[in-house]
Amino acid sequence: MAQSEKEAALAAVPVDGDAPTIFDKIIKKEIPSTIVYEDDKVLAFRDISPQGPTHILVIPKVKDGLTGLSKAEERHVEILGRLLYVAKLVAKQEKLDDGYRVVINDGKNGCQSVYHIHVHVIGGRQMNWPPG
Ligand code: 5GP
Numbered sequence: 255m256a257q258s259e260k261e262a263a264l265a266a267v268p269v270d271g272d273a274p275t276i277f278d279k280i281i282k283k284e285i286p287s288t289i290v291y292e293d294d295k296v297l298a299f300r301d302i303s304p305q306g307p308t309h310i311l312v313i314p315k316v317k318d319g320l321t322g323l324s325k326a327e328e329r330h331v332e333i334l335g336r337l338l339y340v341a342k343l344v345a346k347q348e349k350l351d352d353g354y355r356v357v358i359n360d361g362k363n364g365c366q367s368v369y370h371i372h373v374h375v376i377g378g379r380q381m382n383w384p385p386g
Contacts, residue, residue, distance in 0.1 A: 259303065263365040271319050277370040281315050290347065295333065296340045298375075307378025308348045312340050313370060321369040322360045341375045350377035357385075 269275060279285045281297055290310055291298035301309040314333050319325055326334060338356070345354045354377030359366040 260365055263367040264362060266367040269321060269369040272317055275368050275370045277313055277368055291340060291344050296336055298340055298344050306376045308350060310344050310375045312337050312373040312375060317370050320371045322366055322371055323358050324360050337373045341373050345375055345377060355381045
């Protein structure tokens with residue numbers, strides 16, 4: 255992850271519950287994004303600061319308190335599964351046939367900067383392990 259993104263994550267003020275984030279504006283199409291998948295529950299769009307040739311964010315259209323994975327409750331099980339399934343659909347659509355990485359950053363130590371849960375799908379290059 256680029257240092258500037260780490261700084262953005264450290265500077266981010268975690269929002270509680272359903273307080274809006276930049277992703278609400280993307281969902282409402284008030285700011286532009288390159289949408290690659292959309293259904294009634296999920297939106298997937300290209301990350302503005304891609305960490306690989308392909309970098310897509312998969313988000314729920316309704317946050318329902320799910321600011322991050324650490325806030326997950328039993329009622330979120332269905333949408334959490336749907337986010338991962340859409341991650342797979344998008345990876346296939348993007349022809350990431352040699353593999354890809356799926357990431358959910360959580361909280362300060364996880365380098366989360368936007369407090370609306372999102373799944374990163376990153377591919378098109380060889381990944382490394384351990385992550386930075
Ligand atoms: P996080 O660090 O919270 O896991 O990931 C947030 C991601 O949102 C970052 O990768 C960042 O580049 C992306 N992002 C932040 N603002 C925007 C935006 O306005 N448009 C798009 N497409 N991506 C954004």
